[in-house]
Amino acid sequence: MSCGPRRDGGCLAQIKETKGIAHVSNEKTGSITTAEPTIEKETRSEEELDLPWQVVVHNDPVNLMSYVTMVFQRVFGYPREKAERHMLEVHHKGRSILWSGMRERAELYVQQLHGYLLLATLEKAC
Amino acid sequence: MEICRRNNQIEISELDPFLAELLRQIPTSAKPDGASAAEQRLFSSPTNGEETEFCTEWKTYVEPELRRLFQTATQTVATDLEQLNGNEKSLANRTLRIPAKHADAWLSALNQARLVIAAKNSFTENELNDHFRSPIGSRRDLSLFQVNFYGFLQEFILRELED
Numbered sequence: 001m002s003c004g005p006r007r008d009g010g011c012l013a014q015i016k017e018t019k020g021i022a023h024v025s026n027e028k029t030g031s032i033t034t035a036e037p038t039i040e041k042e043t044r045s046e047e048e049l050d051l052p053w054q055v056v057v058h059n060d061p062v063n064l065m066s067y068v069t070m071v072f073q074r075v076f077g078y079p080r081e082k083a084e085r086h087m088l089e090v091h092h093k094g095r096s097i098l099w100s101g102m103r104e105r106a107e108l109y110v111q112q113l114h115g116y117l118l119l120a121t122l123e124k125a126c
Numbered sequence: 127m128e129i130c131r132r133n134n135q136i137e138i139s140e141l142d143p144f145l146a147e148l149l150r151q152i153p154t155s156a157k158p159d160g161a162s163a164a165e166q167r168l169f170s171s172p173t174n175g176e177e178t179e180f181c182t183e184w185k186t187y188v189e190p191e192l193r194r195l196f197q198t199a200t201q202t203v204a205t206d207l208e209q210l211n212g213n214e215k216s217l218a219n220r221t222l223r224i225p226a227k228h229a230d231a232w233l234s235a236l237n238q239a240r241l242v243i244a245a246k247n248s249f250t251e252n253e254l255n256d257h258f259r260s261p262i263g264s265r266r267d268l269s270l271f272q273v274n275f276y277g278f279l280q281e282f283i284l285r286e287l288e289d
Contacts, residue, residue, distance in 0.1 A: 114192055117168065
């Protein structure tokens with residue numbers, strides 16, 4: 001739904017293929033044969049494949065709207081307007097996806113949000 | 127009661143004994159005291175019921191950190207509140223000066239207290255939005271007043287931080 005300050009790519013995997021054609025010459029017969037092309041595959045690390053994770057904040061009737069806005073600004077570095085938009089989404093819809101990306105960073109965000117006493121969860125995107 | 131920013135301090139003056147006592151209760155009110163609803167609210171699950179292993183690690187490594195963080199904030203507030211100690215039975219109005227650098231600790235402690243009180247009393251959203259209920263009706267009404275009074279202070283501190 002929303003993009004964070006840094007988006008860590010959208011594709012699950014990137015396969016880079018390098019095709020090369022090897023030429024083999026035979027001096028006795030004077031013929032040149034072409035060998036099968038070699039294919040090198042380069043895949044991204046497991047961590048990079050593990051995308052995306054979402055940081056979700058849930059509604060809480062006790063936390064003040066102004067407080068929640070301030071926390072979103074501090075934790076995610078969002079401008080006030082964006083932070084308010086997310087706060088209102090939490091308030092009206094019960095939850096808002098604040099950020100999506102790599103798991104490790106998402107865990108850190110959830111921990112920070114819990115430090116501010118917000119109801120935040122880490123969820124794997126569908 | 128008057129509240130204003132003076133130099134690097136937030137000054138709450140003309141505090142009558144009743145409001146001074148409510149302020150004194152912030153550190154105590156922030157403690158769940160074994161109430162599971164309050165404990166669960168302060169240390170909520172980091173997932174929506176999945177990731178059992180992650181939740182176990184969270185309880186082992188993250189929760190103690192959070193506990194320390196919350197405790198540090200309430201200790202800072204408790205130290206500031208020592209200004210209100212002495213002559214507790216006096217009816218004279220008091221003044222509390224909060225150093226601006228303690229604003230974050232106050233925001234945290236006030237939030238902890240509000241969440242714990244609300245969880246212990248199972249306040250509904252309608253009750254929490256009722257800002258005109260008298261605090262003298264019952265213990266529950268007094269607790270609701272406490273939540274709203276602490277919320278008012280939070281709003282003021284937030285506004286000061288923005289400025």
